[in-house]
Amino acid sequence: MWASARDAGRWDGEVWSRRADGGLFLERRSIDAVPGADGRVSHYVFVINDITESHEKDERIRFLAFHDALTGLPNRFLLEDRLRHGIETARRERQQLGLMFLDLDQFKAINDGLGHDVGDLLLKEVAARIKGQLRQCDTVARLGGDEFVVLVRGLRDQGHYEALMGKLIESISQPVTVLSHRLNVGTSLGVAIYPRDGQDPATLMRNADLAMYAAKAGGRGMYRFFEAGMSQSAVIRLELETALRQALRQGELSLHYQPKTAALSGEVVGYEALMRWFNPQRGHVSPASFIPVAEESGLIGQLGRWSLAEAARQIAAWQVAGYGWQRVAVNVSARQLVEGDLAGEIRQACVEAGIPPELIEIELTESVLMNQPDEAARALQAVKALGVTVAIDDFGTGYSSLAYLRRLPIDVLKIDRSFVQEAELDEHGMAIIRTVLVLARTLDLRVVAEGVETEVQAGLLREAGCEFLQGYLFGRPEPAERVEARWAAALPTGATKPEIPVS
Template identity: 40%
Template sequence: MKLPSPTTKSLISIDAFVHDRQRMLDTLVDNLEGLVYCNLYDQHWTMIYVSDGCKDLTGYFPDDLIFNNLVSYEEIIFKDDRALVRYAIDEAVKQGKRFEVEYRIRHANTDIIWVCERGNPIYNAKGKVHAIEGFIQNITQRKAAEQSLHDAEFRYRSIFENAIEGIFQTSPNGHYLIVNPALAKIYGYSSPEELISVLNNIQQQLYVTPGRREEFVQAMLANQSVHNFESLVYKKDNSTIWISENARMVHDKAGNLLYYEGTVEDITARKNYDHKIEHQAKHDSLTGLPNRYMLNDRLQQSINFADRYKNKMAVAFVDLDQFKLINDSMGHEVGDQLLLIMSKRLSSCIREVDTVVRLGGDEFVILLTNIENVNDVLISMQRVLTAVAAPCVINELDYVVTSSIGISIYPDDGIEPNTLLKNADTAMYKAKKAGRNNYQIYTQELNEALTERVTMEYRLRLAIENGELLLHYQPKVDFATGLISGAEALIRWQTPEGELIPPVKFIHIAEETGLIESIGEWVLIEACKKAKELKEKMGRPIPIAVNVSPRQFKQPNLAQTIKNTLELTNLDPDCLELEITESTLIDDAAKFIQTLHALKTIGIKLAIDDFGTGYSSLAYLKDFPIDRLKIDKAFVSNLENDPANTAILKAIIVLGQSLGMKVIAEGVETRFQHDYLQSIGCDELQGYYFSKPIPAIEFEALLQNQLSKS
C-alpha cells in the first residue's frame, strides 16, 4: 500500500520535535553532575565533545579541552594513574565491551579528585574503533568514606591482633567463637585456632572454682555486663593464673542473645603483689613475725576463743634488756641478727596455737590462748627467760641479753585488747624496776603506782610551764678556813598550794621523758645568774655547782650551751662548776673524756659526783681534767659504825689529792664525821652539819654573816 506523502505542515512538526528533543538532551547532559565526553581513539585522546559539567569537575572550560586546545584530558589525569586508565580502556576496546575505571585527576586548582569513568568504544563503518564516548563523575566523597571504613577496619583488626589484652566472643552455652592472639597466649595456647578447638567447655576446662562460669552468666543477666570479674583459671599446661574479665551481652535486632564479648587481663602479678603487700603490711619486715597491725586482730581472736571455751588467755609483754647498748655499740647489723635469733627463740617457747608479735625495736608481745591455770603461763615465761638469756654467737662473738616480761590475764586484768596490752606493759615496767631478767604479773597496786607516775609527769609539765620550779643552795665549806667556798644548786618544785616537792620524786621522771633537758637548761641559767649576783654583792667569786644529768651530758652541743649561757649571764667561767655522776662513764669512756676536755677549755670547774659507788673509773681518772672529787655520802653517813669506810675515805682523799684534785665529802651530818674528815686531810665538806639546802635569800644571809665577821 502506498503511504501518503507528508504535508508541509507535518514536516514542520517533525522538525520542531527533533529540535525540541535535541534541546532537551543538551539540557539534560549539561545538568548532569559530571562530564559527558566524546574523544577520538588516537594517541592523545583528542576531545571532540565535552559537556558543561567539565568546569565543575576539572576546573577547565569545555573549550579548553576540545581538540586539546589548552590542555589534553590525559594531562589532567594524575600521572601515577595514566597507565592504569589507558590499560583499562584498551582492554575494553579489544574485547568490545563497556569499561569502568576509577582514578585520580588534578583539578585546575591543583586539588586531587577521585573520579569514576564509564564508557564504550564507537565503531566506524569498517568496524574499527575511531572514538570513545562516556561519562566521568566525581567520587571523592565516596572514596574518602571507603578509605575511612578501610582505615577503621584496619585499626580494629590491628587492635584485635596486637592488643596485649585478650579479646573474645563466646556463645551463651560456653564455647569460644572468636579470640585474639593475646588471649591464646594468656591461656598458654600457640594460636587462637588451637584455643578454640581445644577449649570447648569453659566451665569445666577453664575456671578452677566450680560454678564460676554460672556466676559469670548470672552477673551478665542481672546487669547486661560484668566489670572486673576476677577468677582463678587453668592454663593449657594445667597451671593456674588470675584473670579479670570485662564483658557485655550482644543481641540481634529482635533482642535475641547472640553472644558475650569482652576482654581478659592476666592479673596474676598484681594478685601476687597485693598478697605480698598485704603480708608486708601485717608482718615485721626483719623477723617475719606478725606486727603491730596484726596484734589487735590476733588478740581479739584469742579473747573470742577464751569466751567460747570459758577459759583464760594471757598477754606477755617482752622487752629485751641490754639490746640498745649492743645495737648502738656494735652496729645495726649485729642488732638485726640478734633480733632474728630472739624472734626464733621466742617462737620456739610457745605452742602452735599461740602467737609471737614484734611491736618494733626490741619489744615483743606473746599471746597465750586456752589457759586453764595461770601457772602454765609462768612456766612458759620461765622458758622464755631461759631461752633469751642463752649466749648468742654473732660474727664469732658471744652476746648475752636478758628479758623483762610483764603479764596480764584475760579476763582478770581487763576485757579490752588495749587494756590488756597496757596492763602487760605496766607489769613489764615493774620487771625492769625489779632488776630485769624476770617476769611480773599485773596487779591493781602496780596500776595505781603507774597512774601516780603518769599524774606526776603531767603535773611536772605544767610546773615547767607555770614557773613552779626554784633553786635551793647547799653551802660547801673549806675545812682549812671554815668559810663557805661555794654552793651546790639543788632544784625544788613548789606547787601553788605551797607543797615543796623534793627532786627524788620527779627527777627520774624528767630523765625518762626528756624533760630533764629543758629543766637542766633552766637550772643552768638561774644558777649562773645567782653566781653573778653573789660575786657582785660579796666582792669575791662564790662558785655555784650545777648537776648535769647523764642525758644532758650526752648532748653533742653541751659545751656550746655552756658558752652561750656564760655569755648570756656575763658570768666568769671560774664561777661555774659542773658536777657529773661517775656512772655517766659507763656508756662510752672515750666520749666521756673528750666531753670533759671540751668543757674544761671553756674555763669552768668540773667535779665527779658520787665518787666511789659507780663505774670503776680508776683506769681513766688520770685522764680526767677534774677539779674536785665528791665522795659519796654512803661512805660518810655510817662512819661511826663501820670502820671499814675509814680506809676507803683515806684512799680516795690520797688518790684525789695526788692527782691535783680537791676532795669534798658529801652528807656530813655529825661532829664526829666532821672532825675525822678534817683529820685525814679532806679539803671541803657539804652536809647538814653545816647547812641543809636553803633558799637563795637564806644562803645570802649566811654569806653576809661570814663577811661581817671576817
C-alpha cells in the same frame, strides 16, 4: 585447665612454673579457643606473663600490713589478732596467757646521740635476742620505737614467768657492738596475766603497760607483775607530769644551794645547786618524786637547761651584789650529756649571764658515764675545753672501771653518802673510802665526801685525807637569799665577801 578451655572456650589463672635453670616463677596464663569456619575449635591461643615481681610486691605489702618493717616482727595489728585468739584458746582450755611489755633503758639517748642507723641496728639485735629466748608458740611484737610485747602461752605459775623475764633481762643487758660503738642497754618488763589481770585484749595491754612503768620506777633492769593499785599510780604519775610541765611555764622551780667546804680549814669552796619545786596545790614536791617523772616523760632535758641557765644567772647576780665570784655545781642528766649539745648549752648560759665558764661544775652519776662511755668522753671533752670542772656524783654505787676512769676527762670524785654513813658504824665503810682516796690520788683527782652529818664522820674523813666535805653538818641546801643573808651576817659593815678564785 585444658578441660575448662575446651568446655568454656577460655581459661585463665596463675600457675607456678619452673625456669630452665630450675628456679620457680609465677605466671599468669590465658588460654582462648579459636573456632574455625565450621564452628569447631581449630586452635588455641596460649598467652603467658611472668608476674613473679608483681606477686612479690603484693606479698610484701601484705607482710608489711601485719609486720614491723625494721625487725620483721608482728606489729600491733597482728599482735592484737593473736592475743584475741590466745584469749579464746586459754578460756576454752582453762589456761593462763601472759602478756609482757618491755622497752629499752636509755634507748632515746643512744638513738638521738649516735643516729638512727645505730638505733635501728640495736633494735634488730634486741629483737633477735628476745626471739632467742622464746618458744615457737610464743609471739614477740614491736609496737614502735623501743617498745616490744611478748605473748606467752601455757605457763602454769608465777615462777615460770619470773624465769622467762629474768632470761630476757639478762640477754638484752649483754653489751652489743654496733658500728664500732660498744653499747650497754637494759630493759624494764611488766606482765599482765589472763584471766586474773584482764579478760580482753585492751585490759591486758593496758595493765601490762602499767606494770612496765612500775618496773621502770623501781630502777633499771627490773620486772613487775600487774597489781590493782598500779592504775591509780598511773593516774597520779600523769597528773604529776602535767603539773611539772606547768611548773616550767609558770616559774615554780627554784635552785637551792648547799656549800662544799675544805676539810681542814672549813672554808667554803663552792656550792651545789639542787632543784626544788613548790606547787601551790601540792606544796613542796620531792625531787625523788618529780625527777623520775621528768626522765620518763622527756622533760629532763628542759629541766637541765633551765638549771644551767638559772645557776649562771645567780652567779652573775652574786657578783653584781658584791659577793664575788662563786663556783656552782649543776647536776646533768644522761639525756643532756649524749642527746644534745651540752657544751653549747653551758656556753650559751654563761654568755647570756656574763660569767666565766670556769665557775660552772657539772656532776654526773657513774651510770650515766658507763652506759655510753665513748659518747660521754666526747661530750665531756667539749665541756672541758670550756674550762668547766667535771665531777662523778655518788661514786662507788655504780660500776666504773679504772680503764674508763683514766679515759674520761674528770676532775672530781664525790663519795656517795651511804659510805660516809657506814664509816661511822663499821670499818668496812671506812675501808671503801680509803680505797677511793688512794684511787683519786693515783688519777690526780679531787675528792668530795657527801652526806656528812656528824663531827665524828667529818673527823674520820679528815684523818683519811679527804680534801672536801659536803653535808648537813656544814649547811643544808638553801635559797640564794638565805645564802646571801648568812654572808651578810658574817661580814663587818661595808665589807664584801671574798670571791672564790677561778682556777
